[in-house]
Amino acid sequence: MSHVLHPPYYEKNVGPHGKRLVEELIAIVREMGDKLAARRPDALVVIADDHLNVFSFDAVPAMCVRIGRSVQRMAQEGAIEFDRALDGLAERYPVHEVLANRILEDGLDAGFDFAASWSAPLDHAFLSPLTTLYGDRPIPPLVPFWVNCFVQPLPRADRCFAAGKHIARVIRDGPWNVALIATGGLSHFPELSMARVGTSDVEFDRRIVGWMERGDYTALTALSTRELHESGSHELLNWLVLMGAVAPARGRVRFFGEMGRIDLAAVDWPDA
Amino acid sequence: MSRYDLNVVLYRLKKDRAFRERFKHDPDRALADVDLTDEERDAFVRWNPRRLNELGGSLHLVLSIPDLAAH
Numbered sequence: 001m002s003h004v005l006h007p008p009y010y011e012k013n014v015g016p017h018g019k020r021l022v023e024e025l026i027a028i029v030r031e032m033g034d035k036l037a038a039r040r041p042d043a044l045v046v047i048a049d050d051h052l053n054v055f056s057f058d059a060v061p062a063m064c065v066r067i068g069r070s071v072q073r074m075a076q077e078g079a080i081e082f083d084r085a086l087d088g089l090a091e092r093y094p095v096h097e098v099l100a101n102r103i104l105e106d107g108l109d110a111g112f113d114f115a116a117s118w119s120a121p122l123d124h125a126f127l128s129p130l131t132t133l134y135g136d137r138p139i140p141p142l143v144p145f146w147v148n149c150f151v152q153p154l155p156r157a158d159r160c161f162a163a164g165k166h167i168a169r170v171i172r173d174g175p176w177n178v179a180l181i182a183t184g185g186l187s188h189f190p191e192l193s194m195a196r197v198g199t200s201d202v203e204f205d206r207r208i209v210g211w212m213e214r215g216d217y218t219a220l221t222a223l224s225t226r227e228l229h230e231s232g233s234h235e236l237l238n239w240l241v242l243m244g245a246v247a248p249a250r251g252r253v254r255f256f257g258e259m260g261r262i263d264l265a266a267v268d269w270p271d272a
Numbered sequence: 273m274s275r276y277d278l279n280v281v282l283y284r285l286k287k288d289r290a291f292r293e294r295f296k297h298d299p300d301r302a303l304a305d306v307d308l309t310d311e312e313r314d315a316f317v318r319w320n321p322r323r324l325n326e327l328g329g330s331l332h333l334v335l336s337i338p339d340l341a342a343h
Contacts, residue, residue: 052336056287
């Protein structure tokens with residue numbers, strides 16, 4: 001699902017149309033949260049990207065598993081407004097340490113050279129969807145999983161998909177009731193040097209959402225880094241990890257909104 | 273591939289308030305010891321976010337520097 005669920009941001013940058021669309025999306029995400037909470041998951045694997053809040057140019061992992069016992073909310077002086085909106089939230093969240101370690105260690109055994117972090121905090125990409133889904137309910141233990149969606153070179157789409165298949169294997173082999181959430185997108189913020197800066201790529205977004213509905217994972221995993229870059233859809237790499245875990249099930253589009261600046265979506269996979 | 277030195281400056285501008293204030297006060301001096309091309313240095317001194325992005329600066333850094341964001 002999209003991960004900036006903050007109406008004032010859209011009202012300021014898009015206008016009343018943007019605010020209305022994101023409020024509709026938030027209502028849908030809350031409904032999805034009711035169903036998710038009713039399933040009482042033991043853990044939530046949350047797949048999202050870093051906006052150079054957590055990692056720096058000293059080292060940017062292609063994929064990183066957050067391990068340890070708990071994870072803190074990012075605190076940053078002068079943060080952009082949808083990160084500042086997190087200021088009132090809980091400062092610390094539990095990590096499902098055993099599941100996180102299994103995903104990491106079994107991943108290395110299986111040929112996935114995941115990075116591990118004991119200290120990376122969570123920004124809006126994790127906490128905006130999670131707090132919208134859960135509201136005042138306690139959030140289950142997390143396994144935060146980062147994908148490098150922005151600092152070239154990026155992991156390939158099919159590699160992200162394969163990582164998702166690995167996560168599903170670990171979950172299937174374990175005793176836990178686990179939900180997966182992937183956040184980001186849809187298309188937005190192509191590079192400032194491009195002619196259509198500040199606009200989304202509606203045609204691209206319609207196409208990929210259609211592929212999710214049809215379960216066309218061959219088309220989705222064939223997307224090139226160049227296509228993701230030019231459409232501003234880098235964050236689809238997070239979704240591709242989730243799709244690797246739920247394939248061959250078909251996605252059900254709960255919300256798709258064309259905003260002009262960014263297109264918004266919420267999709268679930270009820271048959272996975 | 274992203275340009276390391278250019279992005280390190282952007283990252284410091286985002287995360288290091290004292291460096292950011294020095295840069296806003298006197299960009300030439302703040303960048304005196306940084307390994308940048310003339311083109312990169314000029315884009316910083318004139319504060320041209322679009323040019324910095326074209327030269328390999330991360331979009332998310334350009335967009336999120338307090339008081340200088342091109343958002």
